[in-house]
Amino acid sequence: MSYAAAETVAQASTWGASSLFYVLLVPAVVLWYAYWRMSRRHLYELADKIAGPKGLPLIGNALEFTGGSDDIFKRMIKRSEEFQDSIIKVWIGPRLLVFLYDPSDVELILSSHVHIDKADEYKFFKPWLGDGLLISTGQKWRSHRKLIAPTFHLNVLKSFIDLFNANSRAVVDKLKRETGEFDCHDYMSECTVEILLETAMGVSKSTQDRSGFEYAMAVMKMCDILHLRHTKIWLRPDLLFNFTQYAKLQNNLLDIIHGLTKKVIKRKKEEFKSGKKLASFENEVAEPSEPAKHTQTTSVEGLSFGQSSGLKDDLDVDDDAAVGQKKRLAFLDLLLESAQGGVVISDEEIKEQVDTIMFEGHDTTAAGSSFFLSAMGIHQDIQDKVVEELDNIFGDSDRPATFQDTLEMKYLERCLMETLRMFPPVPIIARQLKQDVTMPSSGKVVPSGTTVIVATYKLHRRADIYPNPDKFDPDNFLPERSANRHYYAFVPFSAGPRSCVGRKYAMLKLKIILSTILRNFRVHSDLKESDFKLQADIILKRAEGFKVRLTPRKRMAKA
Numbered sequence: 213m214s215y216a217a218a219e220t221v222a223q224a225s226t227w228g229a230s231s232l233f234y235v236l237l238v239p240a241v242v243l244w245y246a247y248w249r250m251s252r253r254h255l256y257e258l259a260d261k262i263a264g265p266k267g268l269p270l271i272g273n274a275l276e277f278t279g280g281s282d283d284i285f286k287r288m289i290k291r292s293e294e295f296q297d298s299i300i301k302v303w304i305g306p307r308l309l310v311f312l313y314d315p316s317d318v319e320l321i322l323s324s325h326v327h328i329d330k331a332d333e334y335k336f337f338k339p340w341l342g343d344g345l346l347i348s349t350g351q352k353w354r355s356h357r358k359l360i361a362p363t364f365h366l367n368v369l370k371s372f373i374d375l376f377n378a379n380s381r382a383v384v385d386k387l388k389r390e391t392g393e394f395d396c397h398d399y400m401s402e403c404t405v406e407i408l409l410e411t412a413m414g415v416s417k418s419t420q421d422r423s424g425f426e427y428a429m430a431v432m433k434m435c436d437i438l439h440l441r442h443t444k445i446w447l448r449p450d451l452l453f454n455f456t457q458y459a460k461l462q463n464n465l466l467d468i469i470h471g472l473t474k475k476v477i478k479r480k481k482e483e484f485k486s487g488k489k490l491a492s493f494e495n496e497v498a499e500p501s502e503p504a505k506h507t508q509t510t511s512v513e514g515l516s517f518g519q520s521s522g523l524k525d526d527l528d529v530d531d532d533a534a535v536g537q538k539k540r541l542a543f544l545d546l547l548l549e550s551a552q553g554g555v556v557i558s559d560e561e562i563k564e565q566v567d568t569i570m571f572e573g574h575d576t577t578a579a580g581s582s583f584f585l586s587a588m589g590i591h592q593d594i595q596d597k598v599v600e601e602l603d604n605i606f607g608d609s610d611r612p613a614t615f616q617d618t619l620e621m622k623y624l625e626r627c628l629m630e631t632l633r634m635f636p637p638v639p640i641i642a643r644q645l646k647q648d649v650t651m652p653s654s655g656k657v658v659p660s661g662t663t664v665i666v667a668t669y670k671l672h673r674r675a676d677i678y679p680n681p682d683k684f685d686p687d688n689f690l691p692e693r694s695a696n697r698h699y700y701a702f703v704p705f706s707a708g709p710r711s712c713v714g715r716k717y718a719m720l721k722l723k724i725i726l727s728t729i730l731r732n733f734r735v736h737s738d739l740k741e742s743d744f745k746l747q748a749d750i751i752l753k754r755a756e757g758f759k760v761r762l763t764p765r766k767r768m769a770k771a
């Protein structure tokens with residue numbers, strides 16, 4: 213046989229083999245797909261009864277999530293308005309997402325001890341937060357939550373007041389540099405990282421460097437990447453993601469983020485080994501002049517530290533006296549002490565929890581305080597009232613705020629609540645259903661395997677609950693207005709067993725930072741809320757930055 217003929221025979225047999233392969237592959241894929249659809253029949257049947265935008269075969273509604281973060285946010289809100297129901301479905305490829313924004317449905321999910329598993333979408337946090345409190349589940353979550361929640365007990369928090377004041381004054385000093393329009397989020401972000409390092413982590417100011425700022429910026433970029441992975445289906449599988457430029461960027465960012473947490477833990481461990489006293493703050497807790505009745509509630513009647521006072525969680529347990537000194541240790545001190553012997557918590561688990569608290573504790577409060585300042589800048593009449601209240605509390609004095617002062621900041625607190633209503637820093641909370649659940653609002657059944665999403669942003673803007681919901685109105689939180697409201701109609705810190713562990717910490721810290729800023733500056737804004745370009749890169753933000761202007765007030769606090 214000639215060479216050409218031999219080649220032809222070889223080619224023919226290769227073609228033959230490959231066409232046989234395709235002939236077998238096509239029916240195999242069809243069969244597998246038919247089986248897969250059959251095995252999910254129950255899911256499809258129940259999903260069909262839930263309203264939602266029409267999707268395309270295979271990719272579902274994935275194309276709705278194209279474009280920039282602010283475009284996606286705007287589109288999602290607009291699309292949701294096309295439906296009367298307060299339960300809406302969306303398909304991202306094969307994943308069924310169901311959005312809830314009726315308080316009774318939200319209560320069913322958030323108050324449950326069964327539906328506590330975080331949605332699959334949280335897995336993208338893993339390289340960053342490991343199995344920390346935010347994403348862990350089962351026994352691990354339960355035991356770590358029990359360990360960590362008491363470190364945010366009010367008695368521990370009161371001992372942080374001096375540090376909250378010192379850092380608030382430091383940020384006021386830095387803000388004096390700004391003469392024109394600027395983005396206040398950068399300042400709020402750096403300030404909240406530094407406060408966390410000093411309070412929860414016990415790292416003194418003298419040993420801190422610029423790593424706090426670098427850390428804050430790295431967290432912001434990490435959130436961008438996570439958001440991309442949530443919304444772009446092609447970035448979801450690790451196999452594809454690892455080949456993109458984002459994977460490289462993520463590794464660099466994680467080096468910065470983990471670099472700081474490792475440094476913090478190392479330094480604390482050295483102190484711990486050298487026998488340095490743990491930060492129990494035992495004798496600094498009480499303010500002598502403070503009436504005991506104030507220890508459990510804040511000033512806005514019907515609300516307690518950012519949630520309806522009708523709701524109780526493990527942060528409201530007043531068991532301090534019973535458990536003694538151990539429960540009054542600050543966060544990292546308690547973890548290191550518990551790690552002795554390695555039974556309660558391992559070194560790796562400490563790192564995961566430190567990363568979790570550093571993230572959850574800073575970006576949320578930075579966004580909350582930046583939205584608050586933006587709102588003050590827009591509503592000069594409301595700012596007048598806050599300033600009048602502060603002047604009544606502090607008079608001419610530039611003294612630091614006490615815990616008692618924070619209880620008297622009733623109007624400021626109402627403004628803070630209104631900010632968290634209109635701009636909840638965590639705009640959605642997602643859970644994975646492991647069983648079918650009938651929603652009380654409509655009787656519709658959400659199938660097992662669904663990602664249910666509590667759409668806090670939408671819930672907080674329901675016109676039947678908050679008349680004129682797009683108007684910034686602190687009077688929404690007057691006692692007579694909140695008295696008959698559903699407890700789960702306001703959940704900026706989530707609620708129930710997986711509520712935010714830093715709720716009280718955040719409220720106290722925010723009141724001190726924001727009152728200190730407003731005692732020193734008048735805030736101005738050239739934009740209105742309707743001009744905001746909102747984006748939800750995990751945390752709700754303004755895409756254009758939190759642009760404000762400051763002018764000094766006459767009464768200046770001592771730096």
Ligand code: HEM
Nearest residue numbers: 345346572573576577580637638704705706712713714718
């Ligand atoms: C305005 C400030 C804050 C807001 C609006 C906020 C909101 C939330 C929300 C909505 C959740 C539930 C998230 C989910 O289930 O996906 C949560 C969880 C959590 N937050 Fe916050 N948070 C704030 C501040 C803080 C602070 C200051 C800390 C710590 C110092 C903190 C630590 C945590 C932790 C550890 C969790 C997970 C709790 C668990 O699953 O058991 N947060 N937060």
